Amino acid sequence: MDIDGVLLIDKPKGFTSHDVVDFVRKKFKIRKVGHCGTLDPIATGLLVLVLGKATKIQELLMSEDKRYEGLLRLGQTTSTQDSDGQIIEEKPVPFFTLEEIQKVFDRYVGDIYQLPPMFSAIKSHGVPLYKLARQGKEVERTPRLVHVYSYTIKKWDPPFIDFEVFCGKGFYVRTYCHDIGQDLGCGGHLFSLVRLQSGNFKLNQALSFDFLKSLKSPEELLNHVLSLPEVSRIRRQ
Structure with missing residues (x-):
């Protein structure tokens, strides 16, 4: 039928x-x-x-816009920017106050540019980037303009940050976590993710x-x- x-x-x-x-x-x-x-x-x-x-x-x-709840794990940078990848760098997580963390999250509100991760379905000369990444290759990518409407930090329980983010199309939550980890100086990756709304x-x-x-x-x-x-x-x- x-x-x-x-x-x-x-x-x-x-x-x-x-x-x-x-x-x-x-x-x-x-x-x-x-x-x-x-x-x-x-x-x-x-x-x-x-x-x-x-x-x-x-x-x-x-x-359409989407809403997610994610868990950011600080102190570990991975090859895929999430918990499926290999840990490529590990650093101790300093003591951060909630206010210090919020200041970094505040940088990622409104229009921002994201560099698409190598482990993604975006194509380079007709080949998905994730296939090149699995071959150990890295190619030049163009940063993309994306939009974050708002975020909420639900819980800070070192080394984990439980957050919600409301964002526009084309937004990579993995890259969001990776970039915030870099800004905090200790690295980080997306540990888990739930899509709440589309x-x-x-x-x-x-x-x-x-x-x-x-x-x-x-x-x-x-x-x-x-x-x-x-x-x-x-x-x-």
């Missing part, structure tokens, strides 16, 4: 965004399935899938992956798919 609309999934840790897309496509025999914003394997949380005719608005949904879609609306696996047919799945008129209404809220 044809299914057109948006499906919200709480992506589990260890899965790529493509893994979830591939699972939905094969299990429910849907020809066109895409996602609206990659989540790295270490990340969990809201993954917006577009099915059937909804793939025509994939770029539109992908461009546009007006929220994590508490999403299906767990276990529940998705329990569905037995496309007809059962259809009960949990947002129709295109519903998507339009939610976007206007």
